[in-house]
Every structure is written in structure tokens, then in C-alpha cells.
Amino acid sequence: MMRKVVIAAGLFAASTAMGSAATLDTVKSRGTLVCGVSAGFAGFSAPDSQGNYKGLDVDYCRALAAGVLGDPNKVRYVALTAQNRFTALQSGEIDVLYRNSTQTYLRGVTLGLRQGPINFYDGQGFVVKKDLGVKELKDLKGATVCVAQGTTHEVTLGDYGRANGIDWKPLVFDRVDTMYQTFFGGRCDAMTQDASALAGAVTTAAPNPADYIVLPQTISKEPLGPFTRNGDEVWSDIITWLHYGLIEAEELGVTQANVDEMTKSTTPAIQRLLGTSGDLGSRLGLDNKWLVVAIKAGGNYGEIYERNVGKASPLKLERGLNGLWSKGGLMYAVPFK
Secondary structure (H helix, E strand, O other): OHHHHHHHHHHHHHHHHHHHOHHHHHHHHHOOEEEEEOOOEOOOEEEOOOOOEEOHHHHHHHHHHHHHHOOOOOEEEEEOOOOOHHHHHHOOOOOEEEEEEEOOHHHHHHOOEEEOOOOEEEOEEEEEEHHHOOOOHHHHOOOEEEEEOOOHHHHHHHHHHHHHOOOOEEEEEOOHHHHHHHHHOOOOOEEEEEHHHHHHHHHHHOOOHHHEEEOOOOOOOEEEEEEEEOOOHHHHHHHHHHHHHHHHHHHHOOOOOOHHHHOOOOOHHHHHHOOOOOOOHHHHOOOOOHHHHHHHHHOOHHHHHHHHOOOOOOOOOOOHHHOEHHHOOOEOOOOOO
16 A cells, blocks of 8 residues: 555656646747737837837746747747736646736636746826826716726726725726727726836827826735746746846846856856856756846846836836835845755
8 A cells, every 4th residue: 555655656746747847848849938928018018110029028038038948039929918818828828928917816726827926016006187187086986997808907996996985987998909099089087007007008009198197096906927837837937036037136236238247256146146056057957057048138127127117218117116125125036045
């Protein structure tokens, strides 16, 4: 009996190990990373005039492809809606979901998916036309509010209205681009979404951005991050440690421009991060210097942030909660040791 139990346990462990490496093996064999993104969130994922995807989420896809395949351009982007994003991941249509998706309890325990580390702390906000004269949310009583279907925003809008006696009238859309067209066309009094997405919408979709204001109040916590499939531990660990690597690089002053020079550093933490000591990459089935290539693709977290949504971008968002822990933010890398 004991022998059977031991053999069964060994077989289970072996099958789990084989299953956990499935996505990594598939990506390496295919030679391309298939990354699920949004089709039109300025600053996070949106095609430019040449059809090339740009944004914070896109830069994570590029860094992942660089670290795993050695080339940040070996990515095929799949534009997904709020309704089909999780199904696409569950079915294997994509390898990883980087689509400014909020992490929640129910998504974590009911979808068969694993929530990765938070790469952007956000909150649900509202945008209105300045001449509407709205100063705070209670001024929106009776207002028509544009909101996207299948999002946490739709649920939170109803919850907040009931809890605070605000009888706004939701107008629900299955496509974000249609929602933008409708709001900026004047059919809704307000539009609700992640505050960062609203800033991007005003910048890129409003006929005259100066006519609109994103209200300062937020009504929720919206921790955004990647999703992977349950039972794929090695792949999920790669996504996790990619994020921590980009944060650690910023903490240690490793940038896109100096990463090669930094491989000569005698600082133990930098040596471990960049694979010149510790053999940490090989434990994930990757080259020990995988993070060197990932950082060269687009820089550390701070560089990715500033370029896409920060002061160097049209959105010009403050770092705020997305700053390093040492500078008053929440971004904190688990040590590489």
C-alpha cells in the first residue's frame, strides 16, 4: 500500500512538473509569444498610425518575449474585449493576458486563472464635460453614465450609487471604442472607467481635450496586472519575476542604457539580478541573463511608466501609488536571492 502511494505521489509530481512547463515549452517551440492586450487604451495598449502596438502593457509583452525568446519583437498581439479576454486565456488562444485587467477575489478563485503581480495601481474615476459644472460625484444624481460591459466598473458603479443614494442611469457598451464615441458625441453626462484610461481617452479621443475634466474622486481600488493559467507554475513564475526584475532594476539604478555596463558590477544584488552570479534564470528554464535582455527591450519599470503614462507621455500621470516603496509608492520587488 505504501509503495503504491509513493509511486502515485511521484507520478503526480512528475505530471505537475510537466504541465507547469507547458506554456514555456510551447512559446519556445513556436518562437513567438502570443500576448493578449486591449485594442485601444492609450498609454497601455493601442496601435499607432502604422499599426504597431504601444503602451505599458505592450512593453511588458516585449520584455517577456525578450527574456524568453531573446527578441522583443517576437510577439503576436491579440486585441481582446472585456468580455472575451479571460476566455481567450482559458482556451489557450493567448499565452498571457496583459490587458489592464483588475485583480479581484472572484476572478482569482473562479476563472481557473492565476493573477500575477500588480503592475499598475488605479482607481475607478469619472470624466465629464467642464461646462456641465460637476464638482463632485453627488452632482451626478440622475446623470446618464457610459460604462463598459463585463468590467468591474459596471458592478462598482451600481454598488456605489445604491450605497450613496445617487440614482445615475448606466448606459452599457460591449465595446470601449463605441463607448468613447458615444460619450464624446454628447449622449452621456459622464463616463466611468479606470482613471488612467479616462486620461488616455480624453487625450486621444476627445474632439477638444480642454473641454473635459477627469474628476479627482475615485470610487474603487483597481489593481491591474497580468493573468496566466492555473497549473502552469513555471510560466506564472516567469511573469511574476519579470515584474519584480523590472522593479528591482529601477531600485538598483539599472536602465535600458546602462544594463550592459551594469553586468560588470561587483554589487551582489545587481549580479544576481543580471545573472552574473546565482544561476537564478536557469531555475525557470531560462538563460541566466534573461533579465538583461528584458531590460534592454524597454528599460526598468520607471522607464516603462514614464514613457507610456508618465510625464514623458501625453497622459502625464504622477507616479503616486506606482512609485517605488522607497519614494512613497507601493512598487516593491521581492529580493532576488
